[in-house]
Amino acid sequence: MVTFGIRRINRLKKKGKARALVRYLAWRNPDRAKAAADALVALGGKGVPFLTALLCHRLTSDKVLLGIPVPDRIKDVMIRIGKPAVEGAVSLLYTDSFWKMVIGTGILEGIGKEAAAAVDPLIDFMQGDTWQQFRETCAAALGSIRDKEAVQDLIYTLGNDGYGKVRKAAALALGAIGDKRALEPLKKAFDFGYKEAGEALKIIQSK
Secondary structure, three states, X not given: OOOHHHHHHHHHHHHOOHHHXXXXXHOXXXXXXXXXXXXXXXXXXXXXXXXXXXXXXXXXXOOOEOOEOHHHHHHHHHHHHOHHHHHHHHHHHOOOOHHHHHHHHHHHHHHHHHHHHHHHHHHHHHOOOXXXXXXXXXXXXXXXXXXXXXXXXXXXXXXXXXXXXXXXXXXXXXXXXXXXXXHHHHXXXXXXXXXXXXXXXXXXXXX
């Protein structure tokens, strides 16, 4: 049986009322939240500004409100929306909140190749003076996007970043991209003890 709440969600979807649908992601009822998520995905980019606004509001106070994983729901919806959500995800990288920034890179990583427009800001943040984990997630997102424009910058990060986890993420990203320019730098990193570089080498050499 379709509940009143889900019938209302379906009506909002038909009318293209993205702003109203976004509110349902914060509902405790998982069926209503899922119906709202599906409706927002169907509406595409129309709901992205409201999704990012809700995400910023929720993370200002708490990552999880009253046990409801609102940020995770928003992240999932934006990944499913795909390319139209890229601009909204990139905007999160420029906030002053670590959690918003990491969720932004997570969305871009989930979108993958369709997030090519995010390559330049991801490179800038990966090589910037910011949190180690954020730089790590920037490298991971670049590996998921697989744009060869990022190869030289990932090679630089592999050889120069001060934190091992960031260098490991850069190695894995280079393996995912598969550009042979990364072979020698990866061999050096592997000789230095980074097993992730060895995994990346196998992937590139197998192509």
